[in-house]
Amino acid sequence: MNIKKLFGVILFLLLVLVVVPWLIAKSGRWDFYYTLTSVSLLSIASAGVWLTFYIGRINIGQGAYALAGGYVAAVLVSKYGINFWLTIPLAGLFCAALSVLIGLPILRLRGVYFAMVTLVLTEVMRLAALALPVTNGAKGITSIPLPQELSVFGFTVIPDFSTLANTKLAFYLTSVVLMVICYFVLWRIVNSRLGHLCRSLQQNEELSASIGVNTAYLRVIAYSISSFFGGVAGSMFVAISQSIYPSSFQVTDSVNFMLNCFLGGLGYVFGPMLGTLVLYFGWDLLFTAGRYQLLIYSTLLIALILLLPNGILSMGIFNRKKTRS
């Protein structure tokens, strides 16, 4: 990592961890914490979708893994009393394992076919949550306790949330840190050999196989990392809302994750983050439009696609460091 990049990262961290909380405290708009927390978590899930795009697959199934991850965390915390912070990686791993099982047959599909199956997957996961006994059906799992203390060798890393005066700020900070970690991982993947191989897969699967890349294996790896992100995002959401229902993540959410990636631009690691921010904030700002909210939102969306069919980051000013055409 060179100095310039390091500087950029430090600037970003200062912005989200110091400047934003300061601004919110100044302006008294505490509700922005919830908005920004949601943005950071949704952008983690979108990052996963983006990675599947990176191997040339259109993934509209991330909602399924977010839902599954959420339920894993909810069940582990409320039924088995496991520390919430531990359930985050467990939820991720559960989703990764699940995605290997599902991915093995469906990752052979391409283009629209894969997109269709994953979309159906989201709906099926909702139906599963309704039908399975462990998920408590339509009533969902509610009154999940706030996260406990996380300590390593007696040293408190994260305090018990129920003792905190300002849980909104605490959730915001932990979510942002989680997002930073996930995007760092994604950035490393894309800039290491794994990413190069993913790109080769995206551009030409036959040629990729002929230079000795185990394409089936690589696809499953990328898809399981993607689903891991989905599970992580879902589990964190559960801690914030302290509840989960089969309708917590639906087809609309899956479609939105995909839209975030498209809008941010598929050639750029930080595209999904920007896309999520724009879409979520746009939707939130339009709240004042009342019953016309969806109409205006979708009209703007369509207009945006008509004007910039290749994503926001494809605009001229962002094009200095173009990674892909």
Place this chain on the structure above:
Amino acid sequence: MEQILANGLYLGAQYALIALGLTLIFSLMNVLNFAHGQMYVFGGFVTYTVVVQWGLPFIAGLFVSAFILAVIGALIERFLFRPVIRKSHREESTMLLAAGIAFFLDAVILLIFGEKQRGVPKIMDGVLNWDFRIIMPYDRILIGVLAIGMIVAFILFMQYSKAGRAMRALAQDRVAAQLMGVEVDRYSMIGFALGAMLAGLVGGLLVTITGINLGMGGPTSIKAFMMIMIGGAGVISGAIAGGFILGMMESIGLTVLAIYGDITYLVIFASLMIFLAIRPQGLMGKPWG
């Protein structure tokens, strides 16, 4: 047993009609129309408005909804899909557009028709009872027969009309069709209009039985996707097969699996995954469409 088959046939006819529209649009333009379910809902509401609020006969409702949806489809193709397909580097951008249109139609339906569940009074009374082996209301039978009639009409249209032949040529090979003098733009628009019209017609048919509400759009699209995955995307025979197979599976599942709770669709999806692992292109699809 006969009852299950009859229910499956009735469901399958509706489903096949929905899948036909979706697959037609897909084969012509390689566009996955996310908004297909919303078009179906739109058609249902139009029929409701014409029949219940204006007091016109049911058949008029069907015609009006077919017409309005065809116009909507044509406009969407001409002013939205065509420019985006032309400008975009990636064909996936059309998927984004389709999703945007689905949201847009949802918003329009919400504003015009509201979010209440609507229905049309029974168009025919009485129940067929064949020795308690098949029990089915006459209106369902009528709707089923109408749907099958429309499927036949659609096949004949694609087979023998000039427009139908042009669209089939277009679906098979866009470039070759263009060289042969098929007006690609014109028939893409007609095809889109026709696909939207089919969705509207099914909406009009089903509003008499199940009623219609805003939330039905998404699930309908998803069912349609499953059908064309079973049959093979972009193939007319595949869409029909997929529709009837899904209808049958649903009918069987609802009867046989009822004791285990609401797991029919879980089972259908699991079988679909296994099926796709063996045959990724669906029953009748060309490999990689």
Place this chain on the structure above:
Amino acid sequence: MSPILVVENVTKKYGGLVAVNDVSFSVMSGEILSVIGPNGAGKSTMFKLISSFVRTTSGQVLFKGKRISNLTPHVVARLGVVRTFQETTIFRSMTVRENIVVSHHLRSKASLFGFFIGSAVAKADERAFGESADDIIEFLGLQSIRDELASNLPQGHLRALGMAIGLATNPSVLLLDEPFAGMNHDETMHMVTLVKRLRDERGVTVLLVEHDMPAVMKISDRIVVINFGEKIAEGIPSEIQSNEKVIEAYLGSEDDAIGL
């Protein structure tokens, strides 16, 4: 010389259509062997069979005595039999150098996780790949287009890039799919020299499928002729040139100038 690649009674049927019918031949280590035949004779299918892109109906392909047919392409590549493609099969949105670097995949000693955390082995690998890529670029004379985006390249360079990608995998046997197609005389002669240097300087055994007769005659140690999916002749260029069956096959087809 011993055979490095043996094609044994290979047959491929598509439905009722027989694309390749009971073909056998061997490729000696270090030779340049061409498979020729009129259009639609089954040459390309032959190629896909050897590289396991399609499965044989019967018969097998052996590489150093081990069966390589009916495996998967990446396994065959790993064993050392690598194919190139006709036309524009490249990684379009990468630069020429990136194309070649990424194709060094088979040579990496570090694991994917090692690359992720940037281990010492991974760093050494990356350095080695870069150097080797520059080597290949120099070998094929691609210095001037090194950082050009592959999608912007003209036809001739694309072919060379395809070969560079193949070379990067460090193959024992390189399968070249119509390397001279669409080239003018000078370009063809340049390519002929390259392929010969490939064998002489890098010790790569070359199996190629080709239309261009004069080039094939110039380049090949031996030639196998296929027509209607069957082998009709095999031998050194001078034998093939005077083989009546071959002449007949080529005169019988309308679209190929024999050019003898």
